[in-house]
Structures are given as C-alpha cells and as structure tokens.
Amino acid sequence: MGTDTADMSGVRPGFAPDPGVAELLAARPFLSADPVAGLLAEGVPLNAIADEAGTPAWVISAGTLRARARRLKAAMSAADLDVAAHYAVKANDHQAVLHILAAEGFGADVVSGGELARVRAAGIPAAKVIFSGVGKTDAEMDLALREGISQFNVESAEELDILSGRAVAAGCEARVALRINPDVDAGTHEKITTGVAGNKFGIPFEEALALYRRAHGLAGIRAVGFAMHIGSQILSPAPFRAAWARLAMLIREARAQGLAVEVADCGGGLGISYRDETEGSPEALAGALRRELGDCGVRLAIEPGRWIAAPAGILLSTVILRKAVAGGAPFIVLDAAMNDLARPSLYDAWHGLVPLAPHLLRSSVTEGAHLVGPVCETGDTFARDRRLPALARGDRVALLDAGAYGSVMSSTYNSRPLAVQVLVDGDRRAVIRPRQATEALWAEEYVPEWLSSRPE
Numbered sequence: 033m034g035t036d037t038a039d040m041s042g043v044r045p046g047f048a049p050d051p052g053v054a055e056l057l058a059a060r061p062f063l064s065a066d067p068v069a070g071l072l073a074e075g076v077p078l079n080a081i082a083d084e085a086g087t088p089a090w091v092i093s094a095g096t097l098r099a100r101a102r103r104l105k106a107a108m109s110a111a112d113l114d115v116a117a118h119y120a121v122k123a124n125d126h127q128a129v130l131h132i133l134a135a136e137g138f139g140a141d142v143v144s145g146g147e148l149a150r151v152r153a154a155g156i157p158a159a160k161v162i163f164s165g166v167g168k169t170d171a172e173m174d175l176a177l178r179e180g181i182s183q184f185n186v187e188s189a190e191e192l193d194i195l196s197g198r199a200v201a202a203g204c205e206a207r208v209a210l211r212i213n214p215d216v217d218a219g220t221h222e223k224i225t226t227g228v229a230g231n232k233f234g235i236p237f238e239e240a241l242a243l244y245r246r247a248h249g250l251a252g253i254r255a256v257g258f259a260m261h262i263g264s265q266i267l268s269p270a271p272f273r274a275a276w277a278r279l280a281m282l283i284r285e286a287r288a289q290g291l292a293v294e295v296a297d298c299g300g301g302l303g304i305s306y307r308d309e310t311e312g313s314p315e316a317l318a319g320a321l322r323r324e325l326g327d328c329g330v331r332l333a334i335e336p337g338r339w340i341a342a343p344a345g346i347l348l349s350t351v352i353l354r355k356a357v358a359g360g361a362p363f364i365v366l367d368a369a370m371n372d373l374a375r376p377s378l379y380d381a382w383h384g385l386v387p388l389a390p391h392l393l394r395s396s397v398t399e400g401a402h403l404v405g406p407v408c409e410t411g412d413t414f415a416r417d418r419r420l421p422a423l424a425r426g427d428r429v430a431l432l433d434a435g436a437y438g439s440v441m442s443s444t445y446n447s448r449p450l451a452v453q454v455l456v457d458g459d460r461r462a463v464i465r466p467r468q469a470t471e472a473l474w475a476e477e478y479v480p481e482w483l484s485s486r487p488e
Contacts, residue, residue, distance in 0.1 A: 050419060051308050053393060056384040056432060059305060060343060062093040063386070063430075070390040071430060073346065075459035078388050082348050082428055085452045085463060088368035089348040090439045091430075092124070092464075094132055094457035096344035101136040104314045104336060111318035113332060118162050120300050120337025121147045123436035128455050128464045129341065130154035139182070141300070141335040145172035152179065162297065162333070164211070164261070166191075173198045177206060185211045185259045185297060187234055189243055192250065199252030208247060209259040209297050212240045214278040234260070237278060241285055248291055255291075257330060258282055261299025264338055267312045269320040272301075276324035283328050296325055300335035304342050306433050307382045312339060338436040345435020347373050347451075348388070351427045352406060361400045364423050369405030370412040371445040373431060373438050377411040384432035385414070387421055395421040403429075407446050447473050 057063050062074050069077035074095050081089060101117075108115040118141040119133045125147060130140070131154050139160025140151040151161060163176050164185040173195055176184065186192045186208050199206040213234030235243060240258070247255035262275045276298060283293045298321060302312040317334075325332060349368035356362050375381035385403060387393060398419040405412040414431060423429065442450055449468035454461055 088451040107314035123337030257295030259297035265303035302339040342436035388428040
C-alpha cells in the first residue's frame with residue numbers, strides 16, 4: 033500500500049518495479065519454494081499450517097530469530113565492542129519469542145508494567161531489564177523498583193522528580209539514564225521518528241547536562257549515564273553517527289564537570305528491507321558505535337527490535353473472493369485485515385505478498401490487483417496495483433516481514449477474534465497461541481441488571 037500511483041504494469045513513476053516472488057524468497061532464507069508442498073517456512077509447509085490452524089495465522093521462525101540475534105552480537109564482537117543487547121519487547125512480546133532471545137543472551141527493553149511482567153515471566157532477569165517510555169505511572173515505577181531492574185531511561189525533569197519520590201518511599205535507589213533528544217532527523221517515517229525537536233520523546237540536548245547534574249544530587253536516584261533513541265526503520269548509519277557524536281560530546285562535558293558517566297544506551301532503530309531497500313547492517317552499526325563511542329570508557333547498550341523480529345514473521349491469509357472491476361484491477365479480498373496487521377493502514381507500509389501453492393509460486397504470468405481485507409474501512413488495504421499470479425477464491429498468500437509490530441498491534445475491531453500464532457523450528461511446529469474464540473470477545477463484558485431484561 034502507499035500513496036504512490038501505479039499503472040497496471042505495477043511500476044510507480046520514478047520507482048523500480050516491485051520485486052517478484054523469486055526475488056522476495058531469495059532475500060528471506062527461512063522461506064523456500066517446494067515443487068510439491070509449495071511455500072515452506074524452515075522445514076514446514078505453510079499450507080499444512082493453514083490446513084490445521086486455519087487463517088488468518090501468524091507464523092514465526094525460531095531459526096530466523098536465533099540467526100539474526102547471533103549476527104547482531106557477532107557484529108559487535110568483531111568490532112571489539114562489549115555491548116549489552118536489550119531486545120525491544122514492543123516489537124513482538126510473545127513468550128516464545130522472549131524465551132528464544134533470552135537463551136541467546138539478550139536482556140529486554142520494556143515500555144510498560146505489562147511488558148516488565150512479561151519478560152520476568154519469560155525468565156529474563158531484572159538485572160537485564162531497561163524501562164523506557166515517556167509516561168511511566170507510579171504503579172509501574174513501583175513495580176520496577178521492587179523488581180530491581182537495571183535501569184530507568186528517564187525522559188523528563190518531571191519524571192525524574194516523581195521517580196525520586198517513589199524510590200525514597202520504597203527505601204531503595206533507582207539507576208537512571210537520562211534519555212536525550214539530540215534533534216537528529218533519522219530520515220524515517222514521521223510517525224516513527226523519535227529524536228527530532230518537537231517529538232514527545234527525550235530531554236532537549238541543551239537541557240541535558242544541567243538535569244544530569246541535578247540528578248546526581250537527588251535522593252533515591254543514582255545517575256549512571258545517558259540514553260538516545262532516534263527512531264525506527266533506519267537504513268543508513270549516518271543518523272546514528274550524528275546522534276552518537278552528540279552523545280559522546282555530552283559524556284565528555286559531564287565528566288569535565290566532575291560527573292560520573294558509566295552507561296551510554298544507544299537505543300535501537302536498525303531497519304530491514306521490506307520492499308527493495310538496502311537493509312540496515314549490524315556490521316555498519318557496530319562500526320558507527322566504535323567510531324563515535326568506542327573510546328568513551330562507558331558500558332554500551334543497544335535496544336534492537338524490528339531488525340531481529342520483523343523478518344522472522346509472516347501472516348497467512350486466504351482469498352475470500354475475487355471482485356471484478358470493469359476496466360480496472362480486481363479486488364482480491366483476504367480473510368486477514370487491518371485489525372490483524374495494522375502497519376499498511378497506519379504507515380502506508382509495504383509488505384511482500386507471496387502465494388503458498390506450488391503452481392502459483394512458479395507461475396510466470398502475473399496481473400495487477402488490489403489486495404484488501406474485509407473490515408469496513410477503506411484503509412483496510414494491504415496492497416494496490418500489486419503484480420501477482422492471478423489469485424482465485426480459496427488461494428492462500430503469505431504477507432512477509434510481519435514479525436515486528438504485527439501481532440502485538442492486533443485488535444478485535446469488527447468483532448474479529450485474534451488470529452492463531454504458530455512457531456516453526458526446523459521441521460517442528462507448534463501452536464503458541466490458539467485462535468481466540470468468538471465468545472471470548474464478550475466473555476468479560478457485564479450488562480447491568482437494570483438493562484438485562486430482553487426486549488419482547
């Protein structure tokens with residue numbers, strides 16, 4: 033989906049053609065085309081999952097999560113950097129995902145009390161948890177203090193004062209890094225940039241040193257350093273370098289005033305290739321860290337989310353019907369919708385689409401079509417003027433790169449139950465969350481007794 037117009041060749045003015053099925057699969061190692069079974073995730077036929085679990089269905093690849101986690105850590109090690117990796121839980125918070133990444137040595141970056149409870153349930157120690165976010169409630173601060181988390185990323189002077197009071201009342205000390213807004217444009221979508229002046233996130237750079245000095249004198253606070261996060265889906269190391277250069281400057285200025293700085297939390301934001309972009313490189317990220325902060329004598333931390341989780345997930349869907357349009361492209365109506373995968377509706381996001389059937393995977397004949405969901409919103413659109421093999425009622429497709437900000441953003445809008453989730457690991461598969469029962473949609477709703485009499 034997007035605001036760009038396209039003719040029926042599928043080529044947008046000024047853009048290269050969309051990648052075809054073969055190109056999409058070649059760039060996604062955990063997916064392959066079997067001449068008999070059709071599309072496979074690792075060693076599991078996706079048609080078998082759809083047959084057993086139905087659609088819509090989320091599928092997550094354990095092998096992809098492990099491979100990407102290991103590549104990221106290897107890139108840091110090759111750059112001779114000792115970096116603590118804290119997975120950004122908001123990307124995908126399923127317990128299975130958290131267990132896999134915890135086994136790879138990752139800590140967690142959380143933004144709510146619920147996420148904190150989730151990661152602790154997954155066995156991630158509190159000593160490896162960072163709590164970010166602009167609006168931590170008193171109850172969330174109290175929970176994090178009781179748990180003894182590693183670090184609060186504080187985003188305002190007001191939050192710092194509240195946390196000081198909560199820590200004193202709890203009789204403990206909060207380890208604090210001030211999140212700084214460096215006013216660096218990450219060059220990403222306006223709704224996912226976080227480090228530009230005017231964003232709600234972080235402390236203005238010009239105010240940071242004075243607030244850090246004050247933090248050192250606050251009861252219940254142990255000021256340990258600074259944090260930055262400038263946005264998401266960043267493909268070039270240049271914005272990171274610009275932000276981290278400012279972070280290094282701040283560290284030097286703080287130390288020049290006799291203030292201890294132990295930690296530089298460098299955030300996340302490394303992007304992936306959804307369409308035909310050059311994916312963000314963890315090796316380039318490590319190089320930027322090394323150049324800008326490698327000689328600062330601080331403990332480094334990063335908070336990756338999308339780069340690890342997005343390529344590991346897909347959303348399976350079935351064609352409900354094919355709606356012909358005189359003189360125009362047909363509408364292919366899927367059983368997945370914007371309540372399942374919200375990114376196209378929210379961000380005009382592009383997701384690859386690949387059919388599951390073997391004859392469609394190897395078809396060289398394509399057509400332009402609009403792929404939409406059944407929700408009663410015009411915005412319930414996954415792709416416009418997308419060239420694909422001709423899809424008919426009952427055909428199945430996979431929406432790619434949906435492992436981050438996919439299932440976690442799902443809703444039950446239009447009273448549509450939450451979709452089933454399945455984990456694949458080699459040739460093994462397991463349902464890791466069953467499809468929500470329709471009755472569960474209203475099971476916890478209460479009708480006051482004075483309304484309970486039914487009309488005749």
